Amino acid sequence: MSNRLAILVLVFLAGAWFSLATMLQPRVASFSQSGQDNALKVLLGDGRKIFAQHFFVKADIYFHSGYYPSIFYQGEREAGHMSGHEDHDQGHNHEEEADFLGKPKDWIDRFGRNFMITEHTHLENGNEREILPWLKLSAELDPQKIETYIVASFWLANHLKKPAEAEQFLREGLRANPDSYEILFSLGRIYYESNHETARARNVWELALRRWNEQQQANKKPDKLVLEEIVVNLARLEENEKHYDRAIAYLEVARQLSPAPEAIQKQIDDLRQKLGATATTNSTSPL
Amino acid sequence: MRTVLALAGVVIKELYRRKDFYVLFVLTALITLVLGAVKFFNDEHIVRYLKEICLLLIWVSALVIAIVTTARQIPAERENRTIFPLLAKPVSRAQVIAGKFAGCWLACALVLAVFYIFFVVISGSREHEWPILNYFQAMWLQWMMLGVVIAFVMFGSVIFAAPSSNTTISFILVIGILFIGRHLGEVALRQTEPVRSIAYTLYFLIPHLEWFDVRERVAFHQNLIPWSACGLASLYAACYSAFLLWAAWLVFRRKPLNV
Numbered sequence: 001m002s003n004r005l006a007i008l009v010l011v012f013l014a015g016a017w018f019s020l021a022t023m024l025q026p027r028v029a030s031f032s033q034s035g036q037d038n039a040l041k042v043l044l045g046d047g048r049k050i051f052a053q054h055f056f057v058k059a060d061i062y063f064h065s066g067y068y069p070s071i072f073y074q075g076e077r078e079a080g081h082m083s084g085h086e087d088h089d090q091g092h093n094h095e096e097e098a099d100f101l102g103k104p105k106d107w108i109d110r111f112g113r114n115f116m117i118t119e120h121t122h123l124e125n126g127n128e129r130e131i132l133p134w135l136k137l138s139a140e141l142d143p144q145k146i147e148t149y150i151v152a153s154f155w156l157a158n159h160l161k162k163p164a165e166a167e168q169f170l171r172e173g174l175r176a177n178p179d180s181y182e183i184l185f186s187l188g189r190i191y192y193e194s195n196h197e198t199a200r201a202r203n204v205w206e207l208a209l210r211r212w213n214e215q216q217q218a219n220k221k222p223d224k225l226v227l228e229e230i231v232v233n234l235a236r237l238e239e240n241e242k243h244y245d246r247a248i249a250y251l252e253v254a255r256q257l258s259p260a261p262e263a264i265q266k267q268i269d270d271l272r273q274k275l276g277a278t279a280t281t282n283s284t285s286p287l
Numbered sequence: 288m289r290t291v292l293a294l295a296g297v298v299i300k301e302l303y304r305r306k307d308f309y310v311l312f313v314l315t316a317l318i319t320l321v322l323g324a325v326k327f328f329n330d331e332h333i334v335r336y337l338k339e340i341c342l343l344l345i346w347v348s349a350l351v352i353a354i355v356t357t358a359r360q361i362p363a364e365r366e367n368r369t370i371f372p373l374l375a376k377p378v379s380r381a382q383v384i385a386g387k388f389a390g391c392w393l394a395c396a397l398v399l400a401v402f403y404i405f406f407v408v409i410s411g412s413r414e415h416e417w418p419i420l421n422y423f424q425a426m427w428l429q430w431m432m433l434g435v436v437i438a439f440v441m442f443g444s445v446i447f448a449a450p451s452s453n454t455t456i457s458f459i460l461v462i463g464i465l466f467i468g469r470h471l472g473e474v475a476l477r478q479t480e481p482v483r484s485i486a487y488t489l490y491f492l493i494p495h496l497e498w499f500d501v502r503e504r505v506a507f508h509q510n511l512i513p514w515s516a517c518g519l520a521s522l523y524a525a526c527y528s529a530f531l532l533w534a535a536w537l538v539f540r541r542k543p544l545n546v
Binding site: 119 | 325327328329330332333334335380381428469470472474476490493495497498500501503504506508509512516520524
């Protein structure tokens with residue numbers, strides 16, 4: 001083959017691949033669902049949710065400084081303590097669960113523990129930041145996993161004193177999950193507790209309450225935990241704003257949901273006293 | 288001893304002439320630096336994820352270098368027929384085994400030293416803490432573990448026909464032990480006989496390489512491992528390595544060298 005012919009073939013091949021590229025490019029864009037998806041979504045598809053869950057668990061492992069049961073020890077394990085939603089009883093169970101290793105079964109097990117992390121601790125003093133990369137990665141892989149935004153924002157706002165970053169992350173979550181009452185509730189907490197923006201917090205919590213009603217009221221097993229948190233926080237806000245009648249109305253709802261209704265009733269009674277012994281509450285249920 | 292060291296020197300020279308180490312080191316450094324440049328939530332003090340990933344890359348790289356370098360030693364000598372002039376020096380077959388082992392093991396020490404210097408600089412510059420003794424323990428234990436792996440691959444290189452099969456089987460076994468070695472006893476106890484006895488015997492027979500993996504302790508700022516435990520683990524690794532090298536010599540001394 002002469003040099004000239006070889007160059008002509010080369011030019012022909014270059015023309016062919018360029019034409020093919022112009023033909024295929026629009027089709028490839030449509031594969032990626034309106035061209036909005038990132039490379040991870042295109043590469044992993046729905047499999048990315050498995051990785052997202054893995055990285056979420058990884059954050060929990062970091063929270064326990066590496067002391068965590070492997071799949072050989074793992075039973076049902078909740079991540080509630082990482083999101084700061086742990087009450088006393090759950091905390092007690094968590095401590096019991098923490099001794100998953102038990103006594104050494106043989107000399108290999110006993111000696112091997114010298115090289116493992118065998119102490120159950122939680123991150124503190126700002127070291128909670130170490131869980132954040134895994135949560136960020138988890139959210140990137142599965143933007144619909146609402147828990148990730150809630151947990152990350154909790155640590156950012158409450159322990160790392162970064163409410164702006166927490167708000168930004170929650171807003172990302174809200175863009176991916178516009179109807180999430182959990183994210184709206186967390187956003188309201190940042191406005192109220194960190195930014196002290198009462199009006200914004202009220203608006204967001206009331207929106208969260210509306211979203212909860214739209215999604216959960218018809219459910220056979222509604223998510224009562226979040227509802228209780230929403231109404232209790234709204235009641236606290238209204239009480240601080242001296243809107244006692246509205247606070248009482250929210251607490252009436254909370255009383256029906258709370259495992260300790262007597263305590264809520266006491267709060268209601270206190271608020272009624274503040275309203276005045278003769279005043280009557282004409283408030284209607286916020287639900 | 289001089290012969291063994293001379294043979295070891297040749298293996299070390301081979302390591303720095305080949306590109307394996309450089310490629311793996313550059314990859315490790317590049318991935319670590321890129322990940323280190325990522326800022327999460329405007330926080331510059333997040334460092335544990337970086338330490339964990341860097342240590343993982345060091346472990347993978349060191350295993351690749353140890354297994355691939357060792358697996359080709361004796362088969363390459365036989366294939367190139369350089370084993371004949373070598374044995375005619377005179378060098379005994381036991382010295383060949385010992386020299387090749389020492390060369391690969393010392394080469395791994397050099398590799399680990401370079402990797403760990405990089406790791407110490409990266410983690411120290413991020414967290415401004417220098418737990419040098421913890422890092423030394425991690426490196427020492429990893430080196431001891433690599434001794435067992437190298438002895439195992441050396442044994443494999445006189446058993447298996449091709450370096451590729453030896454490499455593949457060694458990788459599968461080493462990774463398998465690292466993942467489930469610690470839990471094999473637990474799993475065995477949940478089985479019915481005779482699987483229970485077989486699995487439990489296997490649990491005592493396999494080298495517990497997972498003891499030497501203290502990456503989590505380093506990443507999560509744990510206290511120093513008792514030196515006595517480090518010493519006993521080193522003795523355990525030395526016994527396993529000696530056993531495997533002896534087995535390799537037993538097979539190699541009667542093995543025909545023609546390819």
